[in-house]
Amino acid sequence: MTAYTPEEALHIFESLIGPPQIGWEVLPSDNPLVNACTTYWGRPVEEDARSWQQKELVASCFAGADPTKDDDFCDGCYVMPFPPIDLTCEMTQYWIRAEYVNICNHLDASYLTNAAHKSVVLTGQPGIGKTMSIHYMLRRRLGQKQPTVVMMAEKYSYLFCEAGVAKILPNYTSVPNGSEHCWLIVDSFAAETTFPTRLLDWPSLIVFVSPPTPTRWARLKSRGAGGPPAMVYMNSWSRREIGQGACLNPISDELNSDLLDARYKDYGPIPRICFFDEMDFGWHVHAILVALDSLETCYRSLLTPTTIDTQASDVSYRIALIHRTVSVDRCRPTRGLSSPPVLAIAPLTAYISRKMVLRLIEFEQKELTELYQQLQCVPSARLMLGPPFEAYMHQKFLRGCSVKIRSMVRLPDKPNTVPKPQWHTSHLALASAPLELCRKQSHSYEFDMPHSPFQVYSPDESFIVLPGQYYIPSSSAEIGLHSFMLQEDRNGKFTLYIFQFTVTESYDMNVRLPALLEHCQGIPRERNNWRFVLVADDSSLRTCRYREELEDIPMYCTFFEM
Incomplete structure (x- = not known):
């Protein structure tokens, strides 16, 4: 110098x-x-x-x-x-x-x-x-x-x-x-x-x-x-970045990998949260509970017509995550940022999303419908539609309704091909001629969801599954389902209906799903008596990733518009 x-x-x-x-x-x-x-x-x-x-x-x-x-x-x-x-x-x-x-x-x-x-x-x-x-x-x-x-x-x-x-x-x-x-x-x-x-x-x-x-x-x-x-x-941090940054933190002696894993998974990819000492972290957990009690206010704040839909009160970011969806090219880093950014606002984690759903179930159906319809006008908040739609469907199923489901279709496997062809919904014509041929061979049937009691359960617990009772997991991240019901027909045959509600174009079924269900008593052991039902929020085409471990579970789809 x-x-x-x-x-x-x-x-x-x-x-x-x-x-x-x-x-x-x-x-x-x-x-x-x-x-x-x-x-x-x-x-x-x-x-x-x-x-x-x-x-x-x-x-x-x-x-x-x-x-x-x-x-x-x-x-x-x-x-x-x-x-x-x-x-x-x-x-x-x-x-x-x-x-x-x-x-x-x-x-x-x-x-x-x-x-x-x-x-x-x-x-x-x-x-x-x-x-x-x-x-x-x-x-x-x-x-x-x-x-x-x-x-x-x-x-x-x-x-x-x-x-x-x-x-x-x-x-x-x-x-x-x-x-x-x-x-x-x-x-x-x-x-x-x-x-x-x-x-x-x-x-x-x-x-x-x-x-x-x-x-x-x-x-x-x-x-x-x-x-x-x-x-x-x-954008927020990856899990590995959290681990590297933790070692440079003044309280690194109080942190360990298990603690970081738990905080990252449940409370979000945010270093400020992951690196909190116990006192500050306890305060943050309390702030999340306050946000959940003010859930309607948090959602309404996302509807404020401002620059690219990012206006929200501070409390909203206890439960919502802003993510830039355009990638930043490491070799040519300006390419991903040179054009106007595309944002997505989503529930902070699957754990927070589940807490939101359980709170939204207490809302009136009219409130959920209005909230959903208003959020549809905010393109960047598409993923925030998930919790109100799921809560709406829980209410609908609990009150009783008729459900018409149609089998999903996929192309036959090709030898030594990875990945395997994915599943497609079959209620609309498909552009691929081979898929369309499969679609024309699909079948549908209708069944009734009776007015029923429900139980919120922990995926870690074992219990006897009662026919005619609606089960909602307290956490969906580990189990990959949103609800299930065991039904018995007049001939004494049991059928297990597994429901997953989605507002996205594609869905990835959890591989651990069967193991997490099979330890519950009363569930049919034969998986051909199971029905995986993908419930979408509109009639647009959806896909579901193929999983070899789940190939013997019949795949179905249906949709309900709010």
């Missing part, structure tokens, strides 16, 4: 953020942030990344999944040592996700030479490390010799440039004729409830890192020549 005289340094600072009289001061050379700026200025982050990636990462007990099968665990992930910008932070090492790298690649490709008066909102699920990505973004900018202002601390922001570091005071007002190459990165929690008005005239790119609450970035829509902000959505 070039050594400058005080006068030369002052000139550089003034060219970027205006004269010191408007609210900034130069930090002394022994300040940790100045040392970091001196160390990393002009040292590309890729050089350090290669050396860090060659080191042994962390103990395998935290790792979780096989990294070769994990799309998020790739060459772009590594551990980065870097002093915290917020000096109250305990962390000095960060788990750099491929997601961070790819997003920054996209920002560089789009704005490195075309940043004047532009703005970007980096948002995503609360608790997934958006703030941590700012440290990587700054480290990367230092390596590129690009001046950058970072606003993270509650009172101050900092300018990093070739002359050193300046601390910018809270009353600083941006200078519209400053440098077009000096990016401003703002953590929304360090700002006010919305983007600070005093910084709207920033002459270069503004990167506003924020929860998915459009009111926080509403002011950026009126910046003028730069136009409305571009939206970049960060």
Whole structure:
């Protein structure tokens, strides 16, 4: 890094953020942030990344999944040592996700030479490390010799440039004729409830890192020549990333693989939740219960007509997960982010979804129908239709109704072919001529679901299954069904009906389903007396993955419109 005289340094600072009289001061050379700026200025982050990636990462007990099968665990992930910008932070090492790298690649490709008066909102699920990505973004900018202002601390922001570091005071007002190459990165929690008005005239790119609450970035829509902000959505973590990040956490001694597995599976792919200490985790579980008690409010918040359907109250994100459905190509990372993002809002986990269903069963059918129909108008919330549809069908079956089912069809197996042909619903004509021939040979029949009592049971318990009683599992993640009923006909023959409700185009039956059912007493041992019934929410074509272990269970489908 070039050594400058005080006068030369002052000139550089003034060219970027205006004269010191408007609210900034130069930090002394022994300040940790100045040392970091001196160390990393002009040292590309890729050089350090290669050396860090060659080191042994962390103990395998935290790792979780096989990294070769994990799309998020790739060459772009590594551990980065870097002093915290917020000096109250305990962390000095960060788990750099491929997601961070790819997003920054996209920002560089789009704005490195075309940043004047532009703005970007980096948002995503609360608790997934958006703030941590700012440290990587700054480290990367230092390596590129690009001046950058970072606003993270509650009172101050900092300018990093070739002359050193300046601390910018809270009353600083941006200078519209400053440098077009000096990016401003703002953590929304360090700002006010919305983007600070005093910084709207920033002459270069503004990167506003924020929860998915459009009111926080509403002011950026009126910046003028730069136009409305571009939206970049960060995805949540893989299980392996959670394991790697846990080892860098200050409370890593309190964490273990089993604990991380349980939290990840039940409460979501969110590091803030997985890394909680016991007290904070207990508070979070209580917050989920509060959200479930306010379930209608949570759903209604998803219906607010705002930018790409992401408006929701904080409580909604205790039960819902935002996911960017377009992939980020690791080799050409800008390809997945260069076009408008496609989002999906879904129940946070199968465990949370099951809790939602059991709560929604208490709703009136009219309320469920209205909720479902309103959610249909929010394309990104399609997967949130699942719990109200399932609750509606539970109510319908419990009150008694007639059910007409039709056998599903698939193409014959080809020798040595993997995967096997999947199942298709057969109530509509199929485009494939061989499949259509199979469809014409399918059969249907009708049976009655009697008005019946129901029992919510744990998949871990053994019990005697009573004919004519409707059973709903307390957890569906392990068992792969939503309900079942054993019926006896007038000839004394027993038939087991297994129901799975779906709002998606494809479904994957759980391989462990038979084993989890067969330990219950009273269920017919012969699987040809079982009926797997896929219950869809409309008459569009559906598919179901073929499972060799389940090939002797007859597959049927039906649909009910709300």
